[in-house]
Amino acid sequence: MPVSLLLEGYDPSHFAALWDGRVLICLGVIVIGGSLIAFSIFLWLVRDWGAFRAGMYAFVSPVIAVAIGVIYAHEPFGWAEASGMCIMLAATALALTERSRMQVDQVAS
Structure with a gap:
């Protein structure tokens, strides 16, 4: 992130958009659905199917x-x-x- 800020510069309006309700909902879906649930399913598959088939x-x-x-x-x-x-x-x-x-x-x- 420091390199990105150095190269792209800092503009508060870019960060202000992060507090939009739609953005927060999308981030929640990505974090909960895409990370927590998907990773839990993957670990369950590794346990039951083995690493090769789960992959x-x-x-x-x-x-x-x-x-x-x-x-x-x-x-x-x-x-x-x-x-x-x-x-x-x-x-x-x-x-x-x-x-x-x-x-x-x-x-x-």
Whole structure:
């Protein structure tokens, strides 16, 4: 932050906007929903599924975020979003399939 203040300068109007009710609600949603709840779910998945499978949420959560944005916020959905979602889901499937195949090969030998 000190570097940012040094490079960008200090303007009280930038900080005054932080006290707007809408900004405080958004910060609350990010902190409570995005940090506390999501991290708790991740730790629960690590405990029950293991670190590898729980890490797969990093591939699936952007797909869910885009879907929620399209449904609730009426965000645009085009070829770029669709192809990105397909790539993320294909990466997840590939990672899970490769792990399963490796376990089967180890059991067979």
